[in-house]
């Protein structure tokens with residue numbers, strides 16, 4: 325098929341050799357792949373006035389679970405090795421944030437699971 329019969333993007337791509345695409349610095353899809361988040365039962369929340377994050381029952385029965393933004397206990401002090409570097413600080417902050425995220429997800433999932441046991445035992 326002549327290049328002028330193709331979609332303009334396909335035609336432009338067809339004119340380039342793979343060497344040219346490499347030279348353009350197009351990202352390698354495999355190198356750009358991101359790790360998928362873990363599976364969860366948490367539905368998309370509503371953001372309500374007063375710093376409330378509301379998770380409605382996914383089955384639409386009217387039940388909800390609220391999370392208050394900033395109501396979590398303060399984070400414990402960071403634990404850093406002697407002679408720490410900025411990379412150590414970044415790693416410690418990231419680990420602490422990941423632990424707090426896991427606790428948040430577990431708390432919301434537990435609330436939803438408890439609701440399902442009480443109100444939707446057959447699901």
Ligand SMILES: [Zn+2]
Nearest residue numbers: 381383385387
């Ligand atoms: Zn429900």
